[in-house]
Amino acid sequence: MSWLTPDDADDDVPYGEYADHRVRERPNPKANRPRTKRRPEHADAVIGMVTGVDRGRYAVRIGAGADPDDARERTLTAARARELRRTAIVIGDRVQLVGDTSGDEGSLGRIVGLEPRTTLLRRSADDSDRVERVMVANADQMLIVVAAANPEPRVRLVDRYLVAAYDAGIRPLICVTKTDLADPAPFLAHFAALEVPVFRIAHAGGAEDAVAGPLAGIRAALAGRTTVFVGHSGVGKSTLINALVPEAQRATGHVNEVTGRGRHTSSSSVALRVATPGAADGEAGWVIDTPGVRSFGLGHVTGEGILRGFTDLAELIERCPRGCTHQDDAPDCALDAAVADGRLDAAGAARVESLRRLLR
């Protein structure tokens, strides 16, 4: 899936297209190859936000007033400059643009630099894969969408999202959909000690009246934030996004009765502006939809990073002996003691088991 790979090759772009762009190279006696400056200084560059990526072409939004020469808010198509071809540019990135930034039909801007990121959400294909896939930049929240049933909620997948969020410095939220099908309370008990805000919703795509309350709560949480929505395929993420951003028209699918999976109807990430209550224009939120996935590899996260995803166990872990592996066979692991004497209930014990699996 090209959207996951950092180097989503756009080598189909003819070299000549960038012939007018001088890459600044400095003599660097220590390196064998010439050093390419990552951020060329383009005095006339305009900053925009990447809202879509498709086969080497980027949709970039320039906010109202961001460009002193042209105050219009607009979205344009851009290609990245050749010297950035090894740089992952993802949804949410703030990029420096030159060339035709009018956004007019048929125009093409050029991305010549990347602004520093506040956060970076990454995953790996699987846990043995150390190569990280860069997913989304500059998100400050992660809404973990999980269905109460069909497909069954998977505690361990949510554990993984939580670890990835805390590791990236992103605030997690949980949204349970399809609460008309099952009571999510037993599932949510696993996360009760985490103090993660939880939203419950049924039939997000249904009558506006019926879902007004829950939707309003979610909208309020999105105000002024950039929130990446993640979830297993088929949980109703697109249905929810369409309710929040009606003009988004994200394709929704049906859950396969046999596998309980969606049809992967949403296959690429996209950033969408979401109307939020009482928000002055500048405070509207951004929602970043990501394709439904079945797994979420954490091969790139260190043991320390994984522990950060278990804030509910942090106090106990502090009492572990130095260098404790926190595994079943670790002598005097404080987690075993807490399970044995009941300080951790059944949900807590399951969290310990989940931590141990991730650390293995």
Ligand SMILES: Nc1nc2c(ncn2[C@@H]2O[C@H](COP(=O)(O)OP(=O)(O)OP(=O)(O)O)[C@@H](O)[C@H]2O)c(=O)[nH]1
């Ligand atoms: N019963 C019930 N069904 C729902 C609810 N929300 C969504 N669905 C249905 O669940 C199915 C999957 O919904 P989608 O919104 O396409 O799911 P998704 O998470 O975007 O799936 P992918 O595109 O595969 O990632 C559709 O048939 C929806 O109509 C709900 O609250 N209750």
Ligand SMILES: [Zn+2]
């Ligand atoms: Zn321990």
